Amino acid sequence: MNRFVEIVNLEKTYYGHGFFKRSKNAVKAVDRVSFGIEKKSVYGLVGESGCGKTSLVRSVLYLDPPTDGEVWVDNTLLGGLKATELRSFRRRMQIVFQDPNSALNPKMNIQDSLEEGLFNRGLDNSRRKELVTRMLDLVGISPSHSTRYPHEFSGGQKQRIVIARALCMEPDFLVLDEPVSNLDVSIQAQIINLLQDLKSELGLTYLFISHDLNLVAYLSDQIAVMYKGRLVETGSTDEIMGHPMHPYTLKLFSSIPGMQTTPAADDFTAPEAAASGGDKKPLEGANVCSYCDPCPMAGQECRGQEPQLETIDGSHKVACLKLANHN
Amino acid sequence: MTVSNNNLLEIKNLDISFIQARGAAHALRGIDLTISSGEILALVGESGSGKTVTSMSIMGLVPTPPARVNAGSLLFKGEELIGRPHAEMRKIRGNEIAMVFQEPAKYLNPSLKIGEQITEMLILHLGMSKRQAVEKSLEFLDVVGLGKSRRVLNAYPHELSGGMKQRAMIAMAICCNPSLLLADEPTTALDVTLQLQILKLIRSLKATFSMGILFISHNLGIVREIADRVSVIYAGKIVESASNKALFENTLHPYTSALLQSIPDAKKRGHRLRAIPGSVPDAENIPQGCSFHPRCALASDRCSQEIPMTKDYGNGHSAACHMVQ
Amino acid sequence: MIPGDPALTIAGVDAAESDIQAIRAKLGTDKPMLNQYLEWIWDVFRFDFGTSLTSGRPVSDLIMERFPLTLTLAVLGILLSIVIAIPLGVISAVRRWSFWDYLGMLFSQAGMAIPSFWLGILLLMLLSIKYRVFPLFGSGSINHLILPSISLGIARAAVLLRLTRASMVEELSKEYVITARAKGLTERMVNYKHALRNALLPVITIAGIQLGYMLGGAIIIEQVFSLPGLGRLFLFAVYQRDFPLIQGGVVFVAFVFSFINFAVDILYSVLNPKIRIS
Numbered sequence: 001m002n003r004f005v006e007i008v009n010l011e012k013t014y015y016g017h018g019f020f021k022r023s024k025n026a027v028k029a030v031d032r033v034s035f036g037i038e039k040k041s042v043y044g045l046v047g048e049s050g051c052g053k054t055s056l057v058r059s060v061l062y063l064d065p066p067t068d069g070e071v072w073v074d075n076t077l078l079g080g081l082k083a084t085e086l087r088s089f090r091r092r093m094q095i096v097f098q099d100p101n102s103a104l105n106p107k108m109n110i111q112d113s114l115e116e117g118l119f120n121r122g123l124d125n126s127r128r129k130e131l132v133t134r135m136l137d138l139v140g141i142s143p144s145h146s147t148r149y150p151h152e153f154s155g156g157q158k159q160r161i162v163i164a165r166a167l168c169m170e171p172d173f174l175v176l177d178e179p180v181s182n183l184d185v186s187i188q189a190q191i192i193n194l195l196q197d198l199k200s201e202l203g204l205t206y207l208f209i210s211h212d213l214n215l216v217a218y219l220s221d222q223i224a225v226m227y228k229g230r231l232v233e234t235g236s237t238d239e240i241m242g243h244p245m246h247p248y249t250l251k252l253f254s255s256i257p258g259m260q261t262t263p264a265a266d267d268f269t270a271p272e273a274a275a276s277g278g279d280k281k282p283l284e285g286a287n288v289c290s291y292c293d294p295c296p297m298a299g300q301e302c303r304g305q306e307p308q309l310e311t312i313d314g315s316h317k318v319a320c321l322k323l324a325n326h327n
Numbered sequence: 328m329t330v331s332n333n334n335l336l337e338i339k340n341l342d343i344s345f346i347q348a349r350g351a352a353h354a355l356r357g358i359d360l361t362i363s364s365g366e367i368l369a370l371v372g373e374s375g376s377g378k379t380v381t382s383m384s385i386m387g388l389v390p391t392p393p394a395r396v397n398a399g400s401l402l403f404k405g406e407e408l409i410g411r412p413h414a415e416m417r418k419i420r421g422n423e424i425a426m427v428f429q430e431p432a433k434y435l436n437p438s439l440k441i442g443e444q445i446t447e448m449l450i451l452h453l454g455m456s457k458r459q460a461v462e463k464s465l466e467f468l469d470v471v472g473l474g475k476s477r478r479v480l481n482a483y484p485h486e487l488s489g490g491m492k493q494r495a496m497i498a499m500a501i502c503c504n505p506s507l508l509l510a511d512e513p514t515t516a517l518d519v520t521l522q523l524q525i526l527k528l529i530r531s532l533k534a535t536f537s538m539g540i541l542f543i544s545h546n547l548g549i550v551r552e553i554a555d556r557v558s559v560i561y562a563g564k565i566v567e568s569a570s571n572k573a574l575f576e577n578t579l580h581p582y583t584s585a586l587l588q589s590i591p592d593a594k595k596r597g598h599r600l601r602a603i604p605g606s607v608p609d610a611e612n613i614p615q616g617c618s619f620h621p622r623c624a625l626a627s628d629r630c631s632q633e634i635p636m637t638k639d640y641g642n643g644h645s646a647a648c649h650m651v652q
Numbered sequence: 653m654i655p656g657d658p659a660l661t662i663a664g665v666d667a668a669e670s671d672i673q674a675i676r677a678k679l680g681t682d683k684p685m686l687n688q689y690l691e692w693i694w695d696v697f698r699f700d701f702g703t704s705l706t707s708g709r710p711v712s713d714l715i716m717e718r719f720p721l722t723l724t725l726a727v728l729g730i731l732l733s734i735v736i737a738i739p740l741g742v743i744s745a746v747r748r749w750s751f752w753d754y755l756g757m758l759f760s761q762a763g764m765a766i767p768s769f770w771l772g773i774l775l776l777m778l779l780s781i782k783y784r785v786f787p788l789f790g791s792g793s794i795n796h797l798i799l800p801s802i803s804l805g806i807a808r809a810a811v812l813l814r815l816t817r818a819s820m821v822e823e824l825s826k827e828y829v830i831t832a833r834a835k836g837l838t839e840r841m842v843n844y845k846h847a848l849r850n851a852l853l854p855v856i857t858i859a860g861i862q863l864g865y866m867l868g869g870a871i872i873i874e875q876v877f878s879l880p881g882l883g884r885l886f887l888f889a890v891y892q893r894d895f896p897l898i899q900g901g902v903v904f905v906a907f908v909f910s911f912i913n914f915a916v917d918i919l920y921s922v923l924n925p926k927i928r929i930s
Contacts, residue, residue: 186373190604211519215591255520256548257523
């Protein structure tokens with residue numbers, strides 16, 4: 001019944017450091033987010049810095065357990081696992097970060113870095129070596145270089161090594177958090193191709209996070225657009241790219257250089273608050289649309305009611321009161 | 328050759344290496360660039376290609392040693408900048424040639440108010456009084472879209488959002504009315520929705536103040552959006568120069584076209600991207616012959632032996648490749 | 653627990669057992685350890701540190717009598733070290749590998765290697781005995797404190813100098829320094845207006861902590877220069893098993909130390925606009 005990954009009403013609230021009262025500076029980084037990822041598909045998540053992408057990822061992987069909501073991976077409820085069970089389950093969910101330079105320990109050679117995670121899996125020496133060799137080979141790093149240290153590799157190679165390290169755990173769900181944005185332009189395509197090859201070869205499921213709409217559109221089967229901790233639009237790539245509807249999605253589209261076709265806010269003089277997709281939403285006054293301030297379409301109702309994701313067509317859902325009224 | 332005083336900046340055959348313990352790094356290998364007033368020239372390249380060395384050498388901020396200028400000249404308004412005494416260069420920097428950097432959060436002083444960081448330039452270069460400088464700063468905050476805000480003037484950098492910081496930095500750069508503005512990846516650290524706003528601002532500066540602008544970027548999409556002319560740099564050498572339209576519609580150099588083809592977008596879904604194999608050479612180990620030949624799909628024997636000359640293909644479109652007819 | 657019995661010290665070794673018992677009862681040292689501790693805590697909360705066993709005077713009086721001297725010594729010492737360390741550290745960083753940098757390195761190596769008591773004795777021999785510029789011992793005037801504060805300050809200066817240099821080198825490598833240069837500012841403005849301000853932040857923290865240490869009394873230096881400061885008071889208290897005085901001293905030093913740290917934090921937030929906000 002469930003899809004391979006199922007996120008239900010996920011919420012992550014961070015509390016300020018009040019001495020006695022802890023609710024004072026609470027911010028909802030992730031606010032009732034639900035979506036599902038089909039097995040062997042790519043789910044793209046788009047949003048700007050500070051929109052809650054990173055908090056969402058941490059919550060989904062239970063690196064930082066969510067405040068509320070459920071995460072199901074392969075029909076297992078992560079919140080229902082004991083700490084030890086969670087630890088062994090985590091093998092199946094790996095993450096690749098943006099910056100390969102800080103993701104590898106500079107004092108450890110590649111072999112040791114990759115083998116480290118395997119000790120917990122109780123594999124014997126020869127099996128570990130074999131796995132590391134196979135994965136390095138798979139990502140296009142010569143296994144004969146495995147005694148080298150991170151600084152001897154270029155940025156693109158380091159990212160390949162980071163991917164190989166994740167693969168050594170033999171996961172089936174991989175979270176890719178801006179995996180190419182720190183790489184040179186001519187290298188990005190190599191890594192993207194690699195990720196696609198690995199997916200079909202190993203039958204992986206990806207949650208792909210990026211601020212680059214072009215890249216997400218290229219790689220993903222489904223796309224979700226996130227703004228201030230909320231999903232504002234979800235749907236298949238064709239739906240989103242063909243008929244973007246939410247004013248914020250439109251704004252993102254119009255921001256792609258060389259793609260100024262959509263009628264969205266043209267605001268060199270707009271108030272700066274409009275542009276910061278950033279600031280997390282404070283708990284107070286939750287009963288408004290989070291995008292109502294910068295939104296060119298916003299009306300009275302947007303300030304009195306919070307829009308929910310509503311189906312427009314097929315899998316296409318939009319959280320906007322203005323659009324819901326038109327239908 | 329055209330008469331040099333038509334050009335605001337004319338770089339001829341600039342060749343710079345860095346002498347290090349482990350050998351020399353050949354950062355720039357004879358580059359030519361010209362910028363006129365009221366024109367945006369984009370310099371496109373990847374990390375380590377020599378973009379930043381170019382802008383820093385225009386500013387006279389490449390320390391020698393470790394750097395060494397092997398050859399070439401940098402003519403600004405017809406006058407040579409290379410070899411100018413430090414004191415003279417200092418009067419040009421910030422005053423006639425100004426610079427905007429990539430990450431405003433790092434490039435602004437965290438413990439000085441925005442106002443102080445702007446007014447100190449006006450006081451130093453234009454000899455204004457403190458009060459005049461404050462008035463002038465407010466005007467320029469207005470120009471960059473922050474309004475005549477004393478609140479911004481009295482703010483510390485961390486109190487402003489990323490976009491506001493970059494606007495403040497631009498205000499700082501243009502406050503002495505420089506004729507040449509160097510913008511080093513000014514939008515890279517910003518969110519996508521902010522990028523376009525900053526690009527518009529930079530374009531408006533070109534029109535309002537008829538500044539010449541050197542826009543450095545690795546992002547071809549942004550370059551296409553903003554540049555009048557584009558030069559592509561690879562391993563310290565300009566491989567292709569053309570007008571914006573010609574570069575994107577009639578690409579000559581295999582590196583440029585490979586870059587363009589490797590950019591993902593929705594239309595390429597389901598197809599493998601045409602990635603460029605290998606990696607960017609570092610300045611210590613530049614391949615013999617054409618520096619791009621090990622990664623080039625078209626490369627022949629000649630490419631691995633002979634450095635291609637830059638040839639003009641009409642209308643100011645030039646490229647350095649043996650394989651372009 | 654410190655070995656030895658204060659009752660024995662007071663009564664003398666050849667006193668009668670009954671006298672010793674009486675003294676113990678008077679002091680309260682015959683009660684269980686926990687009771688003694690709770691009673692003492694209770695008194696401390698009422699700012700009553702008890703009475704010194706050896707002199708019979710209130711502990712707080714004894715401490716307050718000695719504190720001004722220690723305070724003056726510590727403040728002079730830290731001022732001296734700041735005056736030496738910051739300029740030399742900044743010059744070392746700005747002109748790396750220059751004469752000044754090597755001088756700074758030599759100074760800091762020497763300053764850290766030389767024990768302060770040895771430096772004190774050396775200074776006394778040279779400036780008090782041979783040339784008679786400063787008094788040999790005693791206290792009461794600022795002249796008596798100059799040599800001790802030099803002996804104290806040099807070692808602190810050595811540490812602060814290393815820190816200032818490192819911090820300044822780090823700041824000078826930051827991006828905003830490139831901006832400052834690109835603005836055409838003079839090197840002087842780049843170094844002193846832009847970089848120094850940020851570089852001093854960690855230096856102030858460490859200088860504050862050092863001041864805190866020195867306020868607890870400089871036992872050895874006070875001994876060398878025969879200064880009646882806190883350090884000597886506490887040292888004698890330990891010799892004499894004067895428990896109330898030792899306990900009062902520890903509490904006092906802890907309090908002063910926390911206070912200085914708090915003051916440094918306040919100062920830090922004034923200098924660092926990023927902290928001021930939160």
